[in-house]
Amino acid sequence: MIEVLDLVKHYTAADGQIVRAVDGVSFAVGPGEMVGLLGANGAGKTTTLRVLATLLRPTSGTARVAGCDVVLDPVGARCQLGYVSATTGVPDRLTPREILQSFGRLHGVAAETLDDRVEQLLGVLDLVSCADRPAGRLSSGQRQRVSVGRALVHNPPALVLDEPTSVLDVFGSRDLLAFLANLRSEGRAILLSTHRLHEIENRCDRFVIIHGGRVAAQGTRAQVAGPGGSLEQGFFAAVEGTRA
């Protein structure tokens, strides 16, 4: 469902230096699979996710969402993808209902189904009680739930989430990850990045650890962490091994 092959993304910094943000990353996420993308700050996680979301063009390599190449068929890829960023990016003056409706219309969801879809999302995301309150007066958790609803308004088979729990407290994180697990059980492919390894240790099917723009390790928890090890230990071992 989500395929990344030899992905390279270089930037030219203000001083003219070439920054190798992503330097040959490959991995895949199948339907009904939740994969954690792990790495330190600046490792290339967000750049990889943004290439998948068609926000950035790769320097070379391939990225596909449901078979749609993000360069050759960006519109097709966007139709198949829901994207949640670390910053919720929820307009303060609009209400959750207005935001979901606006983005549903922007995405081309048919008018006859949009109202039902919005009401369902408000219900399932526990936003009914604040559905008509301006988003500027919502809590961080509620705003992130609006952001998740916005990503799901067109019912995409693939979801990409960039540090979705970074603004949430422990309860909000637990609920969001449980919600994502339900979406996975429906057959959706989910790729999420996070720094909170303990939160996803037992939630994700596989992990991809990137460091310095390259894949340092990938596999199941057991494969990454080693026998009896924790994900955190596996993460440090992979990153320190790359450094060494």
Added chain:
Amino acid sequence: MTTTNTIGTMLQQPADDAQPLPRGTLLAAVLAVAGFQLRRLFTLPRLAIAALGVLFPAAVLLAVRKTLSGSMDGTVVVILYALIPEALCMLGLLVTMCPVVADELERGTWAHIAVRPHGRRALLLGTFLAAVAWTAAVAILALCLALAVSGMAHPWKRFPLFAALVGLSCLGRAALFALPAVIVPKRALVASVGVAIVVEYLAGFLPAVVNQLTVSLRLRSLLVQGMGWGRQMPAGMQLLIDTNPVWIQCGAVVLLAGVLLVASVLILDRRQFPPSEEG
């Protein structure tokens, strides 16, 4: 957050036989963005600024009337032209069109719009529509009020001409400001003021081919033609207007706006903003 199995029955994963996911049309997306942007404009601070814009030309005309004597229709028309299709429309569009990309970057909404099938184009064209509609509405209200207090012999006879000038000014200038807004989003306001001064008011007054590419030449020419001032103008002033028929003046503005918008859309399609540039 509900975490029961009801999610599974509600948001069903599209199967092979399921309906294809919506791709939407560009028009629907543009209208969605336009509605979204207009809702953003309907806030108290924005309405207060718009009210000032509506009152300002009338206040200036009232002040001018006290200092002039005799027939002053020509003077009033020139003041109206300078204040409404030129100054008011320009200012209104600077405020509404210039931040089209910068606002989304600062608010962190750029990614969520750009990830939609026609998101980038819809953002630009929808904001263009909203900016033109909002600015033109404010300018037309200002025009009505200014005409009512103008003291001209038959003020409402001038309404169609000035309404057309307002419409063309908004159309052309909104497209003109779209270009710096997508090229240098974070400095769009400064760049647009520069473009307005250099292109519209320097190049526009040069008696050379380059002024054919400006909105200001077309508006001036339409004003002169509409008022029937062509024959009375000194030869030197004739160089500052274009004597082609009205439809050519209007067509030139529409064509210019179209070319600028297409260029802006193509540039925005290719823009990439690193995460560090987003708020």
